[in-house]
Amino acid sequence: MRIRTYYRGHDAVVTSELFAWHTSPAKTFVIRELKTVVIARPDVNRKPAYAALIAGSVAVTVAVWPILDSPLLIGAVFLGVAVPGVAAAAFWRRTQTWELYATYRNAAIVLYASSDARVFNQVGRALRRAIEDAAPHTRRSGEAA
Secondary structure, three states: OOOOEEEEOOOEEEEOOEEEEOOOOOEEEEHHHEEEEEEEOHHHHHHHHHHHHHHHHHHHHHHHHHHOOOHHHHHHHHHHHHHHHHHHHHHHHHOOOEEEEEEEOOEEEEEEEEOOHHHHHHHHHHHHHHHHHHOOOOOOOOOOO
16 A cells, blocks of 8 residues: 655655654654544633733723823823733734644654644644544445445
């Protein structure tokens, strides 16, 4: 049987027999030995920290607002709230990581991780197809091929 390639990229390769993640060191897994593959986003809990940063900036603004009498000071406080809020939101969006977990030879592993949603979805789809094609096809007696 020839080896079929489902995905080949700079960070991973998915074939009909192997899944290779090009990390340091590289990790290679046999497709037939992968069990219970699930998708997770473990860093979703970072969002409250960014929300706390924004809420703290707003609280400081509310506390000092009564003593502001200069348009220059008002602009500085506005920037002091807006810049950390926008930076936190952009950083949070950029650092989201998607991960594939699996059971491999009776051990829980991180099979693959990426912050690029498009590449992550391509790798996940290729892995799903490879696992489906590697599954043994059983036929009941009397069924036509």
